[in-house]
Amino acid sequence: MLSRYLLRRFAHIAFLLAGISALSFALLELAPGDFLGEAKLNPQLSAQTIAALREQYGLNKSLLQKYIYWLGSVAKGDFGVSFAYNLPVSTLLWPRMLKTLELTVSSLTLSWLIAVPLGVWSAANRRGWLDRVVSFAVSALLAIPDLVLACIALLVAVRSGIFHSGDPVLPVTVLVLGALPILVRHTRAALLSVSAEPFARAALANGIHGFELWFRWLLPAAANPLASLFGLSVAGLISSSLLVETILGWPGLGPLFLEAIGARDFYLVIGPVILSAAFLAGGTLLGDILLYMVDPRIRLES
Amino acid sequence: MKQFWHSARLPISLLVALHLAVVLAGFLSPEDPAKQNRKSALLAPMNIHFVDSRSKLHLRPLVTVEGEDRPLRFFVSGSQYRLLGLFRLRTHLFGLDEPSGIHLLGTDEFGRDQFSRVLWGGQISLATGWLAAVISVGLGMLLGLAAGFWGGWRDSVIMRGAELFLALPWLYLLLAVRAFLPLSLSPSATALMLIAVIGVVGWARPARLVRGVALSAKERDYVYAARGFGASAWYLATRHCLPETYSVAATQAALLIPQYILAEVTLSFIGLGVGEPVASWGNLLAPLRQFSIITSAWWMALPALIVVLTSWCFLRLEDALSSPSPRKHECEKMV
Amino acid sequence: MTSRDSASPILRVRGLTKTYRRRKWIGSAGDEVRALRGVDLDLCAGKTIAIVGASGGGKSTLARCVAGLEPATSGEIFFRDQKLGKPGDARHHIQMIFQDSGASLNPRFSVAQALLEPLAIRQERNLNTSERLRQVGLPETLASQGTSQLSGGQKARLALARALAALGESGAAVLILDESLASLDLSVQAQMINLLVDLQEKRGLAYLLIAHDLRLAAHLADEIAVLFEGQIVERGAPHRLFAAPAHPHTAYLLKTLAAPDGSSRA
Numbered sequence: 084m085l086s087r088y089l090l091r092r093f094a095h096i097a098f099l100l101a102g103i104s105a106l107s108f109a110l111l112e113l114a115p116g117d118f119l120g121e122a123k124l125n126p127q128l129s130a131q132t133i134a135a136l137r138e139q140y141g142l143n144k145s146l147l148q149k150y151i152y153w154l155g156s157v158a159k160g161d162f163g164v165s166f167a168y169n170l171p172v173s174t175l176l177w178p179r180m181l182k183t184l185e186l187t188v189s190s191l192t193l194s195w196l197i198a199v200p201l202g203v204w205s206a207a208n209r210r211g212w213l214d215r216v217v218s219f220a221v222s223a224l225l226a227i228p229d230l231v232l233a234c235i236a237l238l239v240a241v242r243s244g245i246f247h248s249g250d251p252v253l254p255v256t257v258l259v260l261g262a263l264p265i266l267v268r269h270t271r272a273a274l275l276s277v278s279a280e281p282f283a284r285a286a287l288a289n290g291i292h293g294f295e296l297w298f299r300w301l302l303p304a305a306a307n308p309l310a311s312l313f314g315l316s317v318a319g320l321i322s323s324s325l326l327v328e329t330i331l332g333w334p335g336l337g338p339l340f341l342e343a344i345g346a347r348d349f350y351l352v353i354g355p356v357i358l359s360a361a362f363l364a365g366g367t368l369l370g371d372i373l374l375y376m377v378d379p380r381i382r383l384e385s
Numbered sequence: 386m387k388q389f390w391h392s393a394r395l396p397i398s399l400l401v402a403l404h405l406a407v408v409l410a411g412f413l414s415p416e417d418p419a420k421q422n423r424k425s426a427l428l429a430p431m432n433i434h435f436v437d438s439r440s441k442l443h444l445r446p447l448v449t450v451e452g453e454d455r456p457l458r459f460f461v462s463g464s465q466y467r468l469l470g471l472f473r474l475r476t477h478l479f480g481l482d483e484p485s486g487i488h489l490l491g492t493d494e495f496g497r498d499q500f501s502r503v504l505w506g507g508q509i510s511l512a513t514g515w516l517a518a519v520i521s522v523g524l525g526m527l528l529g530l531a532a533g534f535w536g537g538w539r540d541s542v543i544m545r546g547a548e549l550f551l552a553l554p555w556l557y558l559l560l561a562v563r564a565f566l567p568l569s570l571s572p573s574a575t576a577l578m579l580i581a582v583i584g585v586v587g588w589a590r591p592a593r594l595v596r597g598v599a600l601s602a603k604e605r606d607y608v609y610a611a612r613g614f615g616a617s618a619w620y621l622a623t624r625h626c627l628p629e630t631y632s633v634a635a636t637q638a639a640l641l642i643p644q645y646i647l648a649e650v651t652l653s654f655i656g657l658g659v660g661e662p663v664a665s666w667g668n669l670l671a672p673l674r675q676f677s678i679i680t681s682a683w684w685m686a687l688p689a690l691i692v693v694l695t696s697w698c699f700l701r702l703e704d705a706l707s708s709p710s711p712r713k714h715e716c717e718k719m720v
Numbered sequence: 721m722t723s724r725d726s727a728s729p730i731l732r733v734r735g736l737t738k739t740y741r742r743r744k745w746i747g748s749a750g751d752e753v754r755a756l757r758g759v760d761l762d763l764c765a766g767k768t769i770a771i772v773g774a775s776g777g778g779k780s781t782l783a784r785c786v787a788g789l790e791p792a793t794s795g796e797i798f799f800r801d802q803k804l805g806k807p808g809d810a811r812h813h814i815q816m817i818f819q820d821s822g823a824s825l826n827p828r829f830s831v832a833q834a835l836l837e838p839l840a841i842r843q844e845r846n847l848n849t850s851e852r853l854r855q856v857g858l859p860e861t862l863a864s865q866g867t868s869q870l871s872g873g874q875k876a877r878l879a880l881a882r883a884l885a886a887l888g889e890s891g892a893a894v895l896i897l898d899e900s901l902a903s904l905d906l907s908v909q910a911q912m913i914n915l916l917v918d919l920q921e922k923r924g925l926a927y928l929l930i931a932h933d934l935r936l937a938a939h940l941a942d943e944i945a946v947l948f949e950g951q952i953v954e955r956g957a958p959h960r961l962f963a964a965p966a967h968p969h970t971a972y973l974l975k976t977l978a979a980p981d982g983s984s985r986a
């Protein structure tokens with residue numbers, strides 16, 4: 084039953100997020116300093132003011148009290164309050180989340196759309212010289228860290244002056260280039276191992292070859308490892324987007340997260356952490372659903 | 386085995402050379418990496434040439450500094466450094482006579498020699514990669530063995546914990562943990578803390594893999610036989626199960642080292658890693674975020690080449706380690 | 721009740737029961753698999769009992785429970801009239817040789833290491849490697865080789881040597897052979913059988929042989945017990961069983977033999 088499976092997964096995700104939030108709270112409590120730590124250095128603020136602010140922000144409460152307050156805030160939809168901005172965290176997160184989703188969803192789609200055919204082609208033509216060139220290019224690209232790719236993109240943007248800061252083309256290109264190598268390699272490896280199976284030889288003997296063989300017979304059989312790869316690629320993209328957004332000045336979750344860390348803005352730090360976990364869980368779930376739809380063996384099992 | 390050495394020859398030699406160069410950073414670098422010289426700020430890399438401005442050929446390499454051709458000296462006595470942290474030496478492989486310095490990779494905005502900083506910075510970045518990988522794999526082996534071998538509630542607790550750690554995208558996880566730690570520490574303390582954080586945070590995947598190995602290892606007949614002889618659980622775990630995990634652990638370590646080097650580079654780049662004045666490959670690249678640097682001082686991006694080269698070498702090494710099984714070559718080209 | 725009294729059994733099993741429970745969800749009862757349902761056995765020193773039956777009948781489970789490798793759900797095991805409490809209590813007196821001798825040897829160990837493992841575990845000094853190898857007909861030169869380099873027959877001998885090392889010199893003991901001879905070539909099997917018979921005569925060992933090969937069982941055993949669905953449904957001397965099987969399962973086992981062999985060891 085797909086619906087029962089989904090319900091179980093959602094419950095699992097809820098547990099996971101609860102666990103992460105609890106752990107994060109516990110860790111943050113251990114951290115030295117809080118939002119008002121820097122304020123002590125400000126000569127304009129007297130000790131009484133700081134103490135009053137502490138009280139107002141609830142920084143003096145115990146860990147449990149803070150957590151309960153936060154849970155209540157989540158129920159209200161606020162997800163806590165940002166001290167720096169004096170706004171509910173969700174108000175700050177929402178537009179940023181959309182911006183990050185804009186990048187990640189497009190990169191995810193694009194990179195898979197390019198990687199799978201490329202991987203299949205690479206597996207099919209694996210002895211050719213062109214494949215060797217492509218493999219080498221892919222390896223080289225894999226060796227270039229996202230950081231460096233983003234810097235190159237920044238250089239290109241600055242030098243050419245073509246790209247505006249609101250244009251998603253550059254960030255998406257960087258993310259796709261960063262994600263492609265791993266996807267292509269894994270697709271290729273999955274297809275190669277599937278092509279060594281007896282049923283593949285049988286299909287070939289039955290006269291099925293070329294496009295039909297690789298895309299309609301072999302690719303679905305490789306769906307299982309590819310589906311698990313999907314979850315991993317979502318995780319990688321979320322991490323990469325943090326970096327790319329920061330370097331290329333894209334107003335997504337990344338820069339906000341970093342800012343909050345620097346300012347020790349308690350609840351604003353927890354927010355993106357939970358969100359990123361939620362995105363990852365969602366991505367993994369999506370991968371499993373796609374697998375369910377593509378692989379009849381999974382359907383038969385459940 | 387032969388196949389492995391054949392394909393791994395190049396990356397291994399490059400990596401060995403790189404590590405040697407980094408270990409001998411003090412000897413190989415002509416300048417003191419921390420020495421600032423405002424007058425030499427943002428100099429382009431100097432060329433080594435053999436023909437001087439009067440078209441005369443020299444045997445000794447020349448470098449042009451402020452219009453003048455200066456000969457390169459070898460085994461020069463220069464700034465003091467510590468080799469391997471133990472020996473205090475002054476001899477550098479090459480350099481110029483005082484007062485000016487040689488800058489093969491140019492200088493940064495404070496006039497510090499980039500070549501020296503790349504070598505010294507490599508110590509931090511590479512050490513972080515290796516040490517953090519050892520921590521991750523070590524922790525992973527410990528917990529994975531405990532989970533797989535003893536099973537029961539220990540297994541559940543450890544695996545749930547692993548799930549939590551794997552539930553976050555790695556950069557968010559790393560930054561979250563980093564966020565919980567003091568932001569302003571001395572550079573050496575930061576470096577150590579970074580190693581600890583990156584290492585500890587990455588225990589989950591190795592632990593899962595080791596657990597799998599332990600689970601299957603403990604079902605082997607020779608484990609039952611040893612049990613029949615009266616072996617303690619400790620004996621079974623260390624004598625029979627643990628050796629099975631070594632190859633998984635080694636492959637994991639090989640995978641993690643380059644990732645962790647990148648982790649240090651990334652964190653230092655965004656300012657949450659090793660800070661001034663200590664050099665690391667990450668904070669060497671940090672100035673690139675400034676408009677003025679990225680447009681005019683192209684040589685400041687050269688450390689990126691070293692990072693890419695290191696990554697590439699490790700990737701080739703990983704490929705050689707996990708070379709395709711004979712089975713994959715079984716099937717001839719089908720299209 | 722003297723140990724030399726061959727009339728009283730050195731191994732007595734009463735009401736041995738083993739139930740496996742498979743849990744699907746935490747808290748649910750799960751499926752029950754009753755591998756053994758009240759098995760009784762008497763084994764005297766210097767004698768051999770063969771347990772036969774179809775696969776899944778519980779033979780291996782019985783072997784493991786008697787050997788102390790698995791705890792029984794209920795029932796009692798007595799060695800020399802002393803009840804065994806925990807599974808490992810009688811490891812000096814009851815040892816088992818596995819079906820696949822090769823799998824019971826850690827491929828990373830050398831022959832000497834594998835042979836001396838039971839002693840190393842007990843931290844015993846009395847090594848005598850060459851003597852122990854000789855006892856089972858293995859050349860001394862094998863001591864430094866890796867266990868994976870041995871042939872099937874050599875592995876079986878090494879497994880035997882290990883079990884003997886674990887048993888020590890303490891007089892009569894029980895050796896459980898869990899289909900240990902099944903995977904060997906016939907000629908190698910014959911050699912092993914001779915070796916086992918030899919040792920039995922010399923040391924008065926009692927053998928509990930688990931076999932699905934009825935002919936082999938008949939050749940070696942003084943008594944055959946037929947295990948069917950966790951219970952012993954028939955037992956008796958080989959020739960009697962072959963001549964007139966009382967239980968349908970025994971008849972079925974006999975029928976699956978190409979040519980029922982009525983010859984016995986006697």
